[in-house]
Amino acid sequence: MARYIRHAACFCALLLMALLVNAARVQVVQARAHGENPANRRETIARYGRERGDILVGGRPVTGSRDTGEQLRYERTYTDGPLYAPVTGFASQEYGTSFLEHTEDSVLSGSDPLLTPFPLWNDFTRRRNPGGNVVTTLNRAAQKAAFHGLGGRKGAVAAVEPATGRVLALASSPSYDPAALSGNDPRVGRAWARLNADVDKPMLNRAVRQTYPPGSTFKVVTAAAALDAGVIKDVDAPTDSPEPYTLPGTTTSLTNESEGCEDLSLREAFRWSCNTVFAKLGVKVGARDMTATAHAFGFNDHSLRIPFSVARSTFDPTVDKAQLALSSIGQYNTRATPLQMAMVSAAVANGGQIRTPYLVERTTTDDGDTVATAGSRPVRQAMYPATAARLKELMAQVVTEGTGTNAAIPGAVVGGKTGTAQHGIGNSGTPYAWFVSWAQGERDMEPKVAVAVVVEDASAVRGDITGGGVAAPIARAVMKAVLNSRY
Incomplete structure (x- = not known):
């Protein structure tokens, strides 16, 4: 037994x-x-079992969390969702995350090990940290001015602080409310389908993910290349430019919107945005130096992140002389995001130097202790300081007595450049209206803001689409909001 x-x-x-x-x-x-x-589903249940950290603008949260009492307990909420959607993105239980909700997810969800002083103890006890917060560089007043200035028209605004690279505004229109995608009920699926089927693409961040022909605003880059290369030594000397200008190797004639552009000096050609003068200047500078200058401004850069990725702005280095002439006035294959053109304007305002733009000032724990900061940003010399000084003068003249008078702000020094970019087969599409600018208050030691605005409004009368008429007032409102702000 x-x-x-x-x-x-x-x-x-x-x-x-x-x-x-x-x-x-x-x-x-x-x-x-x-x-x-x-x-x-344990990780998903745990992820939504606690409140998500917040994204802050001007010290106040523009996001929140709502207790649903369901298994996936907390849903994301948004304050002024359409206003900040190009920055926050969405945090959806069904469709994941985008923009800051995506790039800063580890902080917002509480999974970042930097949020706790004892990460090994948390691993042992299986304790989860509360979600941390993300403090943005946005200027609340400038963001509102940009979004409301667009007024529902297709377009975008980007504004940066020239001396630091801080992104002050990033608006895109039309927009959407990210809260519509937060939960997991059938309405979320219907909202997702509707937003993706919308021909106006409200979820597209036009400020950083859409590129446009920059038109005459690119003449800032061409002028910088001509001055740096010594092709232009005196901005007041005649340029020996015909009108019309026959594109090299072709019988195609390039004309101007303005009259009297023949042989104008760089100063006057910049003031009245003469295509013939700048097309010939680009050819004289040459493809190599034009490409090098464009690259110095940030074109053809695959790596720009703010922290989410930015579409690559392009200047084609393989062009022939006729194509180079068109590229030099912001046409042909030249493409730019509004953020890129804000960087161009910022370089002029900052003595020829470009600070890499950034959107996150710092990240903190849920009780406000700093976890990480943006730190110093890399500097790139886009042009000689003397060239930047000349361009500041030329851009200021555009606003005081040229095509950009609608951007003038009493008591401030404002520089600008208008642009009307053709597109479509045979340029049949309604032109895009551009304006790039910078502004310095009367008590400021240096320019405080650089702005780029693009409006693509197919409902407008073709003759009414001009950078000075449509885009400049929006830029003015954004610059005025920044100059009137107290940090």
């Missing part, structure tokens, strides 16, 4: 050992596979 008991005991011990070995295999060896299995 005892022998059978011993056999049974050994068998039970073997079974127990097998259970322990299997438990160890499942919990240790296969832990990652089980944790990442889409059928495992």
Whole structure:
């Protein structure tokens, strides 16, 4: 009898050992596979089982969390959702995250190990940190001025602080409310389908993810290249430019919107935005130097992030002379995001130097302790300081007595450049209206803001689409908001 008991005991011990070995295999060896299995909802339940950290603008949160009482307990909420959507993006239980909600997810969700002084203890106890906060560089008044200035028309605004690279405004229109995508009920699916099917693409961030032909605003880059290369030594000397200008190697004639552009000096050609003068200047500078200058301003850069990625602005280095002439006036293959053109304006305002733009000032714990800061930003010399000084003078003249008078602000020094970019087959599309600018208050030691505005409004009368008439007033409102702000 005892022998059978011993056999049974050994068998039970073997079974127990097998259970322990299997438990160890499942919990240790296969832990990652089980944790990442889409059928495992424990991580999802835990993720939405606590409030998400907030994104702050001007010290106040523009996001929040709502307790639904369901298994996935907390849903994301947004204050002035359409206003800040190009910055916050969405945080959806069904469709994931975008923009800051995506790039700063580890902080906002509480999973970033920097949020706790004892990460190993948290691993041992399985404790989860409260979500941290993301403090943005946005200027609340400037963001509102940009969004309301667009007034629902297709377009975008980007504004940066020239001396630091801080992004002060990033608006895109038309927009949408990210709260419509937050939960997991059938309405979220319907909202997702509707937004993706909308021909106006309200979820497209036109300020950083859409490129446009920059038109005459690119003449800032061409003028910088001509001055740096020594092609232009005196901004008041005649440029020996015909009107019309026959594109090299072709019989195609390039004309001007303004009259009297023949042989104008760089100063007057910039003031009245003469295509013929700048097309010929681009050819004289040459493809190599034009490409080098464009690259110095940030064109053809694949790596720009603010922290989410920015579409690459392009200047084609493989063009022939006729194509180079068109590229030099912001046409042909030349494309730019509004953020890129704000960087161009900022370089002029900042003595020829470009600070890499950034959108996150710092990240903090839920009780406000700083976790990480933006730190110093890299500097790139886009042009000689003397060239920047000349361009500041030329841009200021555009606003005082040229095509950009609608951007003038009493008591401030404002520089600008208008642009009307053709597009479509045979330039049949309604032109895009551009304006790039910078502003310095009467008590400021240096320019405080650089802005780029683009409006693509197919409902407008073609003759009414001009950078000075449509885009400049929006830029003026944004610059005025920044100059009147107290940080």
